[in-house]
Amino acid sequence: QSFSFFIVNVPVSQRRFKPMQAREAMEAVLKEKLQGQQYSVEQVPSWTRDIADAVKNKLKEFEYDRYKIIVQVVIGELRGEGVKMACRCFWDENSDKHVSFTFSNDSLFCTATAFAVYHY
Amino acid sequence: MDVDTEGAFVADEIKTSVKETVDSVLHDAVYDHDKVSQWTNQIVEDCTKKLVGLQKPFKYIVTCVIMQRTGAGIHTAASCFWDSSSDGYAVVRVDTKSMYAIATVFGVAL
Numbered sequence: 001q002s003f004s005f006f007i008v009n010v011p012v013s014q015r016r017f018k019p020m021q022a023r024e025a026m027e028a029v030l031k032e033k034l035q036g037q038q039y040s041v042e043q044v045p046s047w048t049r050d051i052a053d054a055v056k057n058k059l060k061e062f063e064y065d066r067y068k069i070i071v072q073v074v075i076g077e078l079r080g081e082g083v084k085m086a087c088r089c090f091w092d093e094n095s096d097k098h099v100s101f102t103f104s105n106d107s108l109f110c111t112a113t114a115f116a117v118y119h120y
Numbered sequence: 121m122d123v124d125t126e127g128a129f130v131a132d133e134i135k136t137s138v139k140e141t142v143d144s145v146l147h148d149a150v151y152d153h154d155k156v157s158q159w160t161n162q163i164v165e166d167c168t169k170k171l172v173g174l175q176k177p178f179k180y181i182v183t184c185v186i187m188q189r190t191g192a193g194i195h196t197a198a199s200c201f202w203d204s205s206s207d208g209y210a211v212v213r214v215d216t217k218s219m220y221a222i223a224t225v226f227g228v229a230l
Contacts, residue, residue: 044195052199060201068202070226074185079192082153086160087183088168091228096179115181117202117228 015065017116019099025058026112030103039077039108048073055112070115077108091117127177129208129227134171138212138223141166142184151188151218160184163223171225181226188219196222203229 033051052073059069076083089098095118102111145163149155164182171180187194198209206229214221 039193041193044193045197048195048197049199052197056199056201068200068207068228070181070198070200070202070228072183072196072198072224074194074196076187076194077192079190081188081190081192082151082156083185083187083194084156084160085183085185086157086164087181088161088164089179089181090168090172091179091181098181113183115226117179117181119203119228120230 015063017064017067017097017118018062019097021062022059022099022114022116023101025062026055026099026101026114027103029054029058030101030110030112034103034105034108034110037105037108039075044075044077044108048075051075051110051112055114059114059116064116066119068117068119070117071112072115073110073112075108075110078104078106083109085111087113089115127229128206129178129229131208131210133174134210134225134227135212137170138167138210138225139214141170142212142214142221142223146214146216146219146221149216149218151186156186160186163221167223167225171227176227177230178227179230181228182223184221184223186219186221189215189217194220194222196224198224198226200226
């Protein structure tokens with residue numbers, strides 16, 4: 001008879017992904033980039049990319065141990081239209097987390113979502 | 121590091137499967153504020169089930185944005201810190217007469 005043992009490494013508490021810390025970082029980036037800005041067809045594509053990169057880099061600075069990070073940013077023009085966003089994850093609830101933050105002013109909204117996936 | 125194509129994220133088959141799911145949920149529907157929650161949830165749920173059915177050693181994140189077509193603009197971008205030899209993503213955009221749907225799948229290897 002043979003047995004298989006799987007020892008799963010649980011994230012060490014000091015370097016565990018901290019949702020509140022990540023959320024504050026995201027809030028800071030969004031406010032810095034978008035405060036006072038108006039939706040602009042020419043600039044929004046580069047804003048979305050820059051914000052995604054900036055959030056990812058900020059989260060990398062926290063040096064969460066063995067976490068892969070995915071940041072998704074959506075910027076839309078506010079013209080009274082309806083928008084809905086949903087997400088579903090197939091992962092390990094003990095270790096993987098997601099955080100999201102939405103910034104809006106009178107001309108645009110921006111939702112940034114960060115997913116942190118633990119790599120065994 | 122060996123690049124093992126068996127273990128890598130294959131975007132094409134996933135794109136086809138996601139597009140089928142979005143088309144089947146939205147088909148000829150007209151944007152309806154009361155139903156849009158149900159549509160987004162159903163799309164991400166059905167996509168996740170199909171992905172799990174592929175039985176590959178991946179964790180998946182599926183997101184879906186549905187926006188009413190009123191002439192307003194929308195943009196999405198993603199930035200990832202992962203292993204690009206094994207992890208990947210697929211984006212599918214479906215336009216109907218009354219709405220835009222953007223579905224994204226991120227696959228992270230175990």
